[in-house]
Amino acid sequence: MFVYTIRRLIQTIPVLIGVTLVVFLMMHLIPGDPAQIMAGERADAETVELTRDRLGLNDPLPVQYGSFVWNAVQGDLGNSIRSGRDVSAEIVPRFWVTVELAVYSTILSVFMGLIAGIISATRRNSISDMVIMVVALFGLSMPNFWLGLMLIQYIGLTVGWIPVSGWGGAAVILPVITLGTAGAAIIARMTRSSMLEVIHQDYIRTARAKGVKERYVIYKHALRNALIPVVTVVGLQFGVLLGGAVLTETVFAINGLGRFVVEGINQRDFPIVQGSVLVLALLFVLVNFIVDISYRLLNKRIELD
């Protein structure tokens, strides 16, 4: 297990290099001169040249990349073009808002998804199974930003005590439902098919044959093994949630990292875009790492490589 963890850790190094490289290159692939963008559209040639020098844009690309990574490791992601403020300082509070949103949504989707999936699997082909699967399929097909708008319209504006924008307190309810629905649908479908597969295994028949109560068979024997593939889906879902947070935060005017990216793009404030995208990608790499390790812990049958 320890060896596996170390090996998995080493595997993330090329990914980290790649991610930083892509984010770094974003800046250089933008049409136009970064120094000109940084200095402002109306800046004269001298200011642009000064900015270019200050940003180190005259250095060779590998040197620039090196200092980008070096600064990022030290928590320096540059300054915003518009406000001049330190990007890292702007990112930190927003980062926690997005993490909160994603974690609550994950909890909601795992909770709803597991319950719905288990009901569906244990009552296969019943009315409740069909209803759950149809609802899940629709939940999966809805654009989450539209679901958010509909929730505001039909719940937020009729139920007085639920705020329809911002973050904190009751205001988390609608965004979490918005972001968690698709995940719940995916987890419900996954749990159902995984449970159905496990229920047909020999050891379940053995458990039933030796007189174990049906409830124990389902929760102790079947669910444990059925959960293994679900864990991977939850991990992947977390990435989808981080991406989906961009839309959810925009709909509910939440000051999270996702909305920050969109603002940065709209205002052509590239240090903000760069910094936020980098942080979100690193978070996702970390989550994937944790999921892989826990998957390994749950499933002892899996081969080491």
Add this chain to the structure above:
Amino acid sequence: MADTTVSASTVEKKRINPQIENFKNVWRKLRQNRLAMAGGFLIIFFCVAAVVGPWLTSNDPNMPNVSDRLQGPSGEYWFGTDHHGRDIFTRLVHGMSITLRIGISSVIVGGTVGVFLGIISGYYGGRIDAVIMRSMDVLLAFPSILLALGIVAVLGGSITNVIIAIAIFSIPVFARIVRGSTLAVRKLEYIDAVRALGASDARIIFLHILPNIVSPIIVQATLFIATAVLSATGLSFLGLGATPPTPEWGAMLADGRNYMWDHPHIALFPGLAIALVVLAFNLFGDGVRDALDPKLKS
């Protein structure tokens, strides 16, 4: 005597094309799946509507009509009008082709590149495999729509750039699946046999491996169209895709947002349209997956 000849020739006939037999088999399974067929019919209906629809609607999708603004659904305006007085139904019909074009072309572009990379990776292995798959890992490290968002930020917002962004975002998905299937097929004996007969790598890859890994590619392509449509409408909703007055559905939602509180129909119908298209591809994709290979169901 006569009997044996007849049966021998039938056997011979059946052997002529196992691929057609296989196709018939899949089609039979697919036809029994009502939900999948419903999805398939919806897709056909949407495609026909996208091509024929714009000729049948009498209203102009982009021409403002101030006297009829913000009207509820009626006999004249089936889904009502928006804040410029434009008929929402007409705009949805005109937007259908944009949605389908983005969904289908991004999957074709991204799928082609992804399949190529995946097959090369799985077939050659070694250093080529390591380089390709690590690059795919990097692309996958960006959470879903975020990569597309970054690409559109670099390229600028337009329908073509949205297609490019979503295509790039789909490459690693295809590459991973294809690599896995290629690895499984590569080890089979008939590949060794073909190679012993002196077939070139290109011949083995395109004539002997590719036809045998088509199933997972088709399944993934169908299901990814659904993802592509959701991502594309999301990008337009954020103002990073199609720009007004283009009747793109995500842009319509963003555009009508400020008026929807008093006039819910403005946001209701474009959202339903997106959900229906995505649902159709999900239903059909699920069905195709079950018909092609029940083992893929996971």
